[in-house]
Amino acid sequence: xxxxxxxxxxxxxxxxxxxxxxxxxxxxxxxxxxxxxxxxxxxxxxxxxxxxxxxxxxxxxxxxxxxxxxxxxxxxxxxxxxxxxxxxxxxxxxxxxxxxxxxxxxxxxxxxxxxxxxxxxxxxxxxxxxxxxxxxxxxxxxxxxxxxxxxxxxxxxxxxxxxxxxxxxxxxxxxxxxxxxxxxxxxxxxxxxxxxxxxxxxxxxxxxxxxxxxxxxxxxxxxxxxxxx
Numbered sequence: 001x002x003x004x005x006x007x008x009x010x011x012x013x014x015x016x017x018x019x020x021x022x023x024x025x026x027x028x029x030x031x032x033x034x035x036x037x038x039x040x041x042x043x044x045x046x047x048x049x050x051x052x053x054x055x056x057x058x059x060x061x062x063x064x065x066x067x068x069x070x071x072x073x074x075x076x077x078x079x080x081x082x083x084x085x086x087x088x089x090x091x092x093x094x095x096x097x098x099x100x101x102x103x104x105x106x107x108x109x110x111x112x113x114x115x116x117x118x119x120x121x122x123x124x125x126x127x128x129x130x131x132x133x134x135x136x137x138x139x140x141x142x143x144x145x146x147x148x149x150x151x152x153x154x155x156x157x158x159x160x161x162x163x164x165x166x167x168x169x170x171x172x173x174x175x176x177x178x179x180x181x182x183x184x185x186x187x188x189x190x191x192x193x194x195x196x197x198x199x200x201x202x203x204x205x206x207x208x209x210x211x212x213x214x215x216x217x218x219x220x221x222x223x224x225x226x227x228x229x
Contacts, residue, residue, distance in 0.1 A: 005212055005219075006089045012133035013178040015126065016140040018204050020182025021189075023142065025197055026119055028190050030112040031055065034119045035127065035141035037063045058113045062120040069124025077129065087216055089129055093209035096122055100202035109195060136171050143179045146172050 005011070019035065026034040032055075033039045044059040080088040099122050102108070103115055127141045139145045149172030156165035189197035 005087065005216055006130050007132045007134055008212075009133050009174075011208065011212065012130065012138060012140060013174060014204065014208055015130050016138070016175050016178040017182035017185075018201055018208075019123070019126075019141040020143075020179040020184075021186035021197075021201050021204075022119065022123060022182075024183040024186040025190060025201065026116060028187065029195060030058070030116050032059050032062050032112075032116045034062075034116070035066065035123045037066055037120075058116055061113060062116045065117045065121040066124045069121040070128055072121075073125040073128035076125075090209060090213055090216065092125065092129055093205055093212065096126060097202050097205035097209055100198050100205060104196060104198045104202065133171060133175070136168060138172070138175045140175075140179075143176050146175045146179070150176055 022034045023036060026032060032043075040059040040063050044056045044063075047053075047055040047059075076088065080086075099118060103118065108115055123141055127139065130140055131137060138149075150169060153165045153169035153172060156162055157169055185200075186197060189200055
């Protein structure tokens, strides 16, 4: 528990659900992807050809800050590992809840480039910091790699009946379904409440942060009680 609360299946699937919401919300609202930088680069090239320079700049900045977010996440992982601070990812969840709450403020809406940059930067940190479920790698921001995991492990299981391949197939299938579900909810939410749909994302991050904080607190309390006996 002390090293792997962030690898719990419930955490990974909810983060993937949120990832689907973030990507679809950002594209619907700002015509840029939060995390699918391949899509951003392709769209930027197309829009550069059409001389839509404001759209190109927004996507290139999103890609740049996604890159910087990855670097920061790697630094944090190394830093907190050396400090033996095992639960720093809880603070990241609270940070994400705060960021998406702030992004709902009306005064930011005329500045879509700033919003997409902040989302891309935050999403990249999340992607690197939460990269396993029960020891199995996954991606909680986009689903191409997860789809590959579904297909390859399904094939391996059907051809060899290997139970480990079946376990991996179920793992990736659940992740893909969580991402799709998040994207669907995001689309319907945006159609119903518009830009305020971002508050649902903030609320989910806050729920996840609070619930995991409680579990960590209960684990440490039980550990202290056991050590005193």
